[in-house]
Amino acid sequence: MNRRLFLSAGLIGLSSKADRRIEGGFVFEDQKTGHLLRDRKKTLPRPAREVRVPVVIVGGGIAGLSAAWELDRRGFRDFVLLEMNPRAGGNSRWGENTISRYPWAAHYLPVPDHGATLVRELCQELGLLKDGAWDERHLCFSPQERLFQYGQWYEGLEPTGAPGAHEQYRRFEEAMSGFRVSGEFTIPMERGGKPSELDRISMAEWLRRNRFDAPGLAWYVNYACRDDYGATAAETSAWAGIHYFASRAPDDKGPLTWPEGNGWILERLLAKLGRYVRTNALVYRIRKDGPRMRVTTPEAEYSAEVVIYAAPTFTAPYVMENAPRVDDFEYSPWLTANLVLDRWPSERGFEPAWDNVILRSPGLGYVVANHQSLATRSDAWVWTYYTSFAEGAPAQNRRWLIEHDWTYWRNAVLDDLARAHPDIRQCVRRVDIFRIGHAMIRPKVGFIWSQQRQAVAGGKGNLVFANSDLSGLSIFEEAQYRGVTAARRALRRISRG
Amino acid sequence: MPFLLLVSVFLIAACGLIYELIAGTLASYLLGDSVFQFSTIIGSYLFAMGVGSFLSKYIDRALVARFIYLELMVGLVGGFSSSLLFLAFAYTEAFHLVLYLLVILVGILVGLEIPLLMRILKERFEFRDLVAHVLTFDYLGALGASLLFPILLVPKLGLARSALLFGIINAGVALWSTFLFADQLRRRVNLQIACALVLAALLGGVGLADRISDAADNNLYADEVIFTRNTRYQRIVLTRWKDDVRLFLNSHLQFSSRDEYRYHEALVHPGLAAVPGARHVLVLGGGDGLAVREILKYPSIESVTLVDLDSEMTRLFSTQPFLKRLNHGSLTDSRVHVINADAFPWLDTNAKMFDFVVVDFPDPTNYSLGKLYTTGFYRLLARHVSRNGWLVVQSTSPMFARQSYWCIVETLKRVGLRTYPYHVYVPSFGEWGFVLAGTNSYEPPAALPGGLRFLSASNVAELFHFPNDMTAVAAEANRLNDQVLVRYYERDWRAIAH
Numbered sequence: 001m002n003r004r005l006f007l008s009a010g011l012i013g014l015s016s017k018a019d020r021r022i023e024g025g026f027v028f029e030d031q032k033t034g035h036l037l038r039d040r041k042k043t044l045p046r047p048a049r050e051v052r053v054p055v056v057i058v059g060g061g062i063a064g065l066s067a068a069w070e071l072d073r074r075g076f077r078d079f080v081l082l083e084m085n086p087r088a089g090g091n092s093r094w095g096e097n098t099i100s101r102y103p104w105a106a107h108y109l110p111v112p113d114h115g116a117t118l119v120r121e122l123c124q125e126l127g128l129l130k131d132g133a134w135d136e137r138h139l140c141f142s143p144q145e146r147l148f149q150y151g152q153w154y155e156g157l158e159p160t161g162a163p164g165a166h167e168q169y170r171r172f173e174e175a176m177s178g179f180r181v182s183g184e185f186t187i188p189m190e191r192g193g194k195p196s197e198l199d200r201i202s203m204a205e206w207l208r209r210n211r212f213d214a215p216g217l218a219w220y221v222n223y224a225c226r227d228d229y230g231a232t233a234a235e236t237s238a239w240a241g242i243h244y245f246a247s248r249a250p251d252d253k254g255p256l257t258w259p260e261g262n263g264w265i266l267e268r269l270l271a272k273l274g275r276y277v278r279t280n281a282l283v284y285r286i287r288k289d290g291p292r293m294r295v296t297t298p299e300a301e302y303s304a305e306v307v308i309y310a311a312p313t314f315t316a317p318y319v320m321e322n323a324p325r326v327d328d329f330e331y332s333p334w335l336t337a338n339l340v341l342d343r344w345p346s347e348r349g350f351e352p353a354w355d356n357v358i359l360r361s362p363g364l365g366y367v368v369a370n371h372q373s374l375a376t377r378s379d380a381w382v383w384t385y386y387t388s389f390a391e392g393a394p395a396q397n398r399r400w401l402i403e404h405d406w407t408y409w410r411n412a413v414l415d416d417l418a419r420a421h422p423d424i425r426q427c428v429r430r431v432d433i434f435r436i437g438h439a440m441i442r443p444k445v446g447f448i449w450s451q452q453r454q455a456v457a458g459g460k461g462n463l464v465f466a467n468s469d470l471s472g473l474s475i476f477e478e479a480q481y482r483g484v485t486a487a488r489r490a491l492r493r494i495s496r497g
Numbered sequence: 498m499p500f501l502l503l504v505s506v507f508l509i510a511a512c513g514l515i516y517e518l519i520a521g522t523l524a525s526y527l528l529g530d531s532v533f534q535f536s537t538i539i540g541s542y543l544f545a546m547g548v549g550s551f552l553s554k555y556i557d558r559a560l561v562a563r564f565i566y567l568e569l570m571v572g573l574v575g576g577f578s579s580s581l582l583f584l585a586f587a588y589t590e591a592f593h594l595v596l597y598l599l600v601i602l603v604g605i606l607v608g609l610e611i612p613l614l615m616r617i618l619k620e621r622f623e624f625r626d627l628v629a630h631v632l633t634f635d636y637l638g639a640l641g642a643s644l645l646f647p648i649l650l651v652p653k654l655g656l657a658r659s660a661l662l663f664g665i666i667n668a669g670v671a672l673w674s675t676f677l678f679a680d681q682l683r684r685r686v687n688l689q690i691a692c693a694l695v696l697a698a699l700l701g702g703v704g705l706a707d708r709i710s711d712a713a714d715n716n717l718y719a720d721e722v723i724f725t726r727n728t729r730y731q732r733i734v735l736t737r738w739k740d741d742v743r744l745f746l747n748s749h750l751q752f753s754s755r756d757e758y759r760y761h762e763a764l765v766h767p768g769l770a771a772v773p774g775a776r777h778v779l780v781l782g783g784g785d786g787l788a789v790r791e792i793l794k795y796p797s798i799e800s801v802t803l804v805d806l807d808s809e810m811t812r813l814f815s816t817q818p819f820l821k822r823l824n825h826g827s828l829t830d831s832r833v834h835v836i837n838a839d840a841f842p843w844l845d846t847n848a849k850m851f852d853f854v855v856v857d858f859p860d861p862t863n864y865s866l867g868k869l870y871t872t873g874f875y876r877l878l879a880r881h882v883s884r885n886g887w888l889v890v891q892s893t894s895p896m897f898a899r900q901s902y903w904c905i906v907e908t909l910k911r912v913g914l915r916t917y918p919y920h921v922y923v924p925s926f927g928e929w930g931f932v933l934a935g936t937n938s939y940e941p942p943a944a945l946p947g948g949l950r951f952l953s954a955s956n957v958a959e960l961f962h963f964p965n966d967m968t969a970v971a972a973e974a975n976r977l978n979d980q981v982l983v984r985y986y987e988r989d990w991r992a993i994a995h
Contacts, residue, residue: 136873139978142864253979351863374841376865377730377806 022414024431025406027104028093031437033084037284037318044284049300055079055490056295056304057276058283061090062106062262062476063466064310066483067490068273069122076491081273082281082297084311088270091439091474094263095338095432102338102369102382103261104434108140109476111254116187118484119477123256126268134252138264140354141372144253148420149359152349157223159359161216168214172221175210179246187247188481189471190457195449196239202445203233203241219360227364229474230332230388231442240443240472257354259369261384262476283311286320286463293462306490310466310483312438313456324459328452329469333398334439337385337413338369340430344381345421356420363387363416385413388439398437409433440474448472457482464489501677502618503634505670506611509568510638511645512663513607516575517542518646519660520600523582523723538600545601549608556613561678564613565688568671569695571606576664576699578603579656586724611635617678651721661703668695728809742819743925744785746810749859753925754823757787759951760929763921765791766949767957768853768887768933770942775852776800779881781840781869782891783857784810786824786833792855793827794946801833802849808837841868844877851881854888861893861901861975861982870905873977875934876912887935888914895920895967896928898989904972904982909934911974919960920967921951928967 036044055071057064060083068081087093091105111134112119123129128138145157154160158169179185186192198206203225207218221241222233228244229236258264270277278297285296286307295302309316314331316323344352354372357365369382389397401409410431417424447453457470466486468479521538525531556563578599585595615631622630650659672692675685682688723742724735734745742754752760765788769775776799778792784805792801805811814820815828815835828835836843840858856878861867868874870890882888890909895902895918902918909916914934923929933939941957963969975982 136871136977139976141868141977142980142983144978253976374845374868375839376841376868377839379729 020426020429022410022425022428022431024410024433027095027432027434028085029435030085031402031435033282034315034437036282037315044282045298047296047299047301050303051080051300052303053078053080054305054494055308056293056302056306057081057308057310057466058286058295059083059090059309059311059467060085060088060277060279061310061467062092062266062269062479063468063483063486064088064090064308065266065269065273066480067308067310067466067487068276068483069269070484070487071491072273072276074487074491077276079276080302081277082283082295082302083277083279084282086279088277088279089263089266091436092262092266092476094260094266096260097340097382099340099378099380100370100373100382101258101260101263102384103263103336103367104338104384105261105334105336105436105439106476107261107367107384108255108257109262109265110248111139111250111252111256112187112477113249113251115191115249116477118480119187122265122480126265128256134254134256137374138256138258139252139254140257143351143353145355145357146350146353147357147359148349153347153351153356153420155350155353157355157357158220159216161214165214165216168212168217172212172217176242176245179242180249182246185243185246187475187477189243189247189448189473189478190481193239193448198242199237199239199446199449201238203236203238205234206238206241207233223357223364226388226390227386229443230334230390230440231444232390235390235442235444237443237445237448237472239448243473257372259372259382261367261369265476283319288321291462304462306462306464306493308464308466308483308486308490310486312441313465313467313469314438316465320463324456325452326456328447328450330394330442330444330447331438331469332394332440332442333389333401334436335387335389335401335409335413335433336436337409337431337433339366339383339385339413339417339428341381341383341427342379342429343427345423345427347421358416358420361416361419363413366417385417387413387416394442401435401437406433409435441469441472443472462493464493499621499630502621503630505674505677506614506631506634507638507641508666508670509571509607509610509614510635511642512571512575512667513546513603513610514639514642515646515650515659515663516578516603516607517600518643519579519656520582520596520603522651523579523656524596538596541597541600542604545604546608548601549605549610550612551608552605553609553612553616556609560613560617561674561681562684562688564610564617565671565674566691567606567609567613568667568674569691571603571610572664572667572671572695572699574599574606575603575667576661577702579660580702583657583725655722658703661699664699665696665703668692668699672696726809726813728807730807731810733810733813742823746859749862750925751785752787756924757823758949759921759923760926761787761791762949762952763919763923763929763960764788764855764857764889764891764931766945766952767919767931767941767960768855768889769795770945770957771939772852772886775886777849777851777883778802778853778855779804779849779851780855781805781844781858783855784814785820786811786814786828788855788857789827789830789833790824792853793825793830793832794948798832801830802836802851803828803833804836804838804840804843806837806839811835811837841874841877844874844881847881849881850883850886852883852886854878854882854886856888856890858891860898861980861986864980864983867975867980867983868977870908870982871975871977871980872908872911875909875914879912879914879934879936882935885937887933887939890932890934892918892930892932893986894926894928895930895963897993898986899967900970900972901982901986901989902930902967903969904975904985906932906969907972908974908976908982915939917961918963918969920963921960930967 057067060081064081071079093104095102128135146153146155147157149159183192224244225231225233225236225241281297283295283297287294293304293307313326314329355367364386366383366385369384414424456465459465464486466482468474468482470482471478521535524534586592675688721737723737726733731746736743744751774797778801780788780803789801858869859866861870892905893901906916906918917933917939920928920930945952945954973981
């Protein structure tokens with residue numbers, strides 16, 4: 001193997017330096033549909049058809065589908081789910097080529113502990129959890145993570161550092177254990193969470209106050225914030241930062257993952273609930289109509305008793321009259337890219353893992369989609385590359401994301417990967433890019449326990465919000481919890497008549 | 498000047514003999530039966546030299562220039578002969594044809610050399626001295642070559658590089674002759690350019706083909722490398738020392754022909770002989786067909802399914818005469834079905850049941866191979882074993898990798914199988930371990946097939962006793978999401994290496 005690597009390096013040296021042709025383009029481009037709401041509302045066609053239905057769910061991501069899942073399993077089948085895109089799935093959408101399936105955004109589900117009852121119920125239904133044991137085929141295969149530092153790969157994600165750093169990692173872990181047993185940092189967050197002073201300071205400030213100053217640890221915590229919240233530790237609420245580390249006590253080594261990421265769960269939900277889903281149905285107006293609600297799409301106008309609004313909450317003012325105030329809801333833009341490789345790049349150190357992170361890179365690393373394969377060998381791979389735009393103002397970053405063409409972003413991705421894989425351009429033959437303007441809610445300082453978030457989340461009446469942003473945490477579990485909770489509220493409302 | 502001319506004779510004589518020796522050695526390495534190979538090759542070579550000598554009379558003009566071109570041709574053909582033969586063996590079915598064509602071609606060219614040179618030199622010597630001196634240096638060259646070949650060339654350079662080196666000497670003689678015979682040559686520059694091109698080609702040959710494969714292999718392996726091939730999945734290397742042929746996959750020893758019977762008898766018979774009337778057997782890995790050879794000793798066998806990732810490997814062991822002799826042609830038996838696939842996904846998409854399963858994978862040296870030793874894999878595998886059947890797993894050494902071995906036992910137990918660990922001493926490997934696993938209680942078989950060299954009904958039970966330095970140690974089960982085995986294995990072998 002070493003000799004072959006040496007040989008290939010030699011041959012690269014001999015071959016011309018000209019980069020090979022790399023194909024690809026942008027995918028989905030949801031903003032083209034979404035911006036119709038923002039820019040040209042009046043030109044949208046008036047529907048010719050009217051449909052009366054007790055419940056309408058708006059948005060076909062995990063929150064909307066979970067609302068549908070709950071209604072359906074309670075035996076309530078008189079509802080529709082409206083999705084603006086040709087395919088439901090939101091952040092769990094996925095793709096497929098001849099090599100593998102691959103995720104477009106959300107790519108794993110942490111092993112839910114006993115407190116996350118709803119997630120465990122779903123896992124049991126999907127056969128992931130049987131008689132209290134997890135099916136290891138759906139747990140991430142070894143090795144799970146590696147980090148590129150000092151010119152080579154190391155197992156695990158925590159940077160090695162000065163002798164004192166080890167002590168700080170230990171102390172940090174102890175502090176997190178303390179928060180874990182406090183019962184305040186739970187999944188779903190509403191179960192144990194309560195207004196906290198920790199929400200008033202940033203994660204970076206919390207580290208400072210507790211004398212965590214090892215550069216490796218600071219990088220690691222900042223990486224966690226960028227990865228989970230699309231924000232730097234300096235902007236992330238300490239409550240949210242701690243929640244990431246302290247909210248889970250899994251009963252097996254995870255996470256749960258699949259080549260197509262959470263698309264695996266999505267497909268199973270859609271197999272069961274697809275009959276309620278209307279795709280290409282952009283909801284552009286929601287208004288009160290006496291005791292009922294009218295939901296307008298270009299194709300049909302729905303008259304419903306209750307509307308579950310599972311689309312991102314920030315869109316509400318573009319769609320409805322008298323929308324609640326949502327100006328505190330701030331979202332991080334993301335870029336994900338799926339790369340097709342027909343040669344594994346040359347590299348040194350620990351062998352390829354599922355999640356591969358480059359120390360001090362602007363990106364978040366890449367996940368090997370076909371890592372989760374039973375095969376022992378492969379001669380082509382799909383890498384899903386992630387980066388969140390954590391630094392700077394989100395709106396400005398969104399403009400940056402939209403203004404530049406595919407070649408620009410492709411080069412940005414390859415330049416980042418070249419830090420660890422100098423010959424990446426000789427290995428990649430395709431790069432497809434997904435620009436996600438509002439990828440995830442940003443739990444900035446003060447947001448988690450803000451009046452505004454709590455008001456929208458606790459909303460009453462016949463318009464119920466359901467997106468994961470109501471939790472301030474953009475994770476599968478919160479999306480599912482919000483969806484299910486909204487469905488239960490809708491049912492209560494209907495039963496009251 | 499006369500002496501310098503005779504040095505050329507010495508050199509080209511040495512080259513001529515070297516090419517002959519290389520062809521003979523390669524043929525006996527690759528085909529076996531060295532007496533036959535050497536006899537026929539020397540015979541054909543000498544005969545071809547005679548043809549060359551005869552043809553020399555048709556060359557009547559520009560003798561020196563012709564001689565120089567002749568040297569260049571000998572250098573090229575002879576120099577690349579060894580590499581060509583290796584390639585022919587690896588990539589064609591026509592090794593014999595290529596071998597004898599090359600021998601005859603080189604022989605004819607070499608046969609032309611001395612008569613031509615004698616005619617060139619005839620002006621400068623008395624006929625009596627000419628014959629005496631030329632033949633003296635010719636035989637001296639042969640002596641030098643025949644001593645150099647076994648003592649220095651084969652052990653230090655290997656066959657491919659030796660041939661190239663002597664090709665360079667031929668081309669060097671050609672280049673040198675353009676200076677020696679400057680007065681008899683027109684268009685010297687053209688000749689010198691030709692010499693430079695041939696030298697460059699041969700040097701390139703040394704730099705590339707050679708450094709890549711043979712040099713490294715000959716450093717890596719103690720014995721002469723007789724065959725190498727890079728497949729999509731691995732590097733296959735065969736070495737030979739006297740009658741001991743060894744197979745290496747990615748530098749890991751797979752078997753030695755001297756004692757592989759111990760390994761393969763122990764792998765197959767304790768389990769298979771305990772399944773009366775076994776009809777369908779599955780072999781995972783084991784593309785060398787040696788386990789299949791043992792399985793076919795049971796008359797009740799109706800089908801053997803061999804799943805090995807590497808089609809080149811199974812093809813090699815189904816076609817090469819020497820390797821076929823070793824596995825008794827097991828892979829071409831009509832009961833044997835060879836499937837080239839990755840074992841885990843293949844099992845996952847297959848519903849067939851087997852009375853006996855042999856799991857003979859490479860050791861868990863990395864996380865990819867480690868998947869084949871997990872609870873996930875064994876759980877799936879157990880579903881393919883019939884109710885009274887057994888599966889056996891090659892499980893690395895309980896002596897050198899003790900915790901790894903007992904980890905595999907623990908992993909099999911974890912999926913609800915009853916395990917019966919055993920071990921055998923294989924001189925080229927050391928103590929080696931296997932685990933029988935099934936749902937029943939195991940009793941060593943009362944009878945074994947005839948013709949076994951190592952096992953007998955009376956010594957099977959002994960394999961299941963572990964001396965104190967190999968008894969069970971605590972180990973976690975190996976799971977897909979937590980591959981402890983790869984870490985145990987690395988630690989175990991590191992402890993041996995230091």
